[in-house]
Amino acid sequence: MHQVADWSGLDVVDIGCGTGFHLPWFAEAARSVVGVEPHPDLLRLAQRRTRHLESVRVLQGTAQQLPVPDGSVDVAHARWAYFFGPGCEPGLTELSRVMRRGGTAYILDNDAGRSTFGAWFRRGYPHLPSPAEVERFWSTHGWTRTPVLTRWAFGSRADLEAVVRIELPDAVAEQVLGVYDGTEVDYAVNLWWRHF
Secondary structure (H helix, E strand, O other): OOOOOOOOEEEEEOOOOOOOOOOHHHOOOOOEEEEOOOOOHHHHHHHHHHHHOOOEEEEEEEEOOOOOOOEEEEEEEOOOOOOOOOOOHHHHHHHHHHHHEEEEEEEEOOOOOHHHHHHHHHOHHHHHHHEEEEHHHHOOOOOOOEEEEEEEEEEOOOHHHHHHHHHHHHHHHHHHHHOOOOOEEEEEEEEEEOOO
């Protein structure tokens, strides 16, 4: 993300911030950071994580109704808050409302077209838009794709199995775990970004 645009001294919003994992990281350089999270339990965890950081606020809200003023955001960050492209239009309209001219938004999402996990994901969710359809959606809305290949690395097989069972439907999780050995899985994501 730093290769696209820096956020030093700027105002950042983290959309779908979850437990606030990334908020302290943004706060190291940003002027202000707002975490937005719809789920009350995660919201409380994010507030607890950042209570000692004066430049961070955590607010309840959704991607479709961000609790920040028009044109108040220099950098927007969303990991797994805009899933699968088509259907995200209301959130993208809201994003356009809050972004300052010259600002940059980043969206990270699964890339089901690559990696071992991507193949598992396609098996588990065949009803979702294809990787080509997702890419077409973001491209036609003016976003640029940076593919990233990463991996999951677990300390134990039990931990890998627990996460796979969270991420995939039960039957598919059991199928892939029955034929996959090890504690690491290659995992592909897309970093979508756009200057406003």
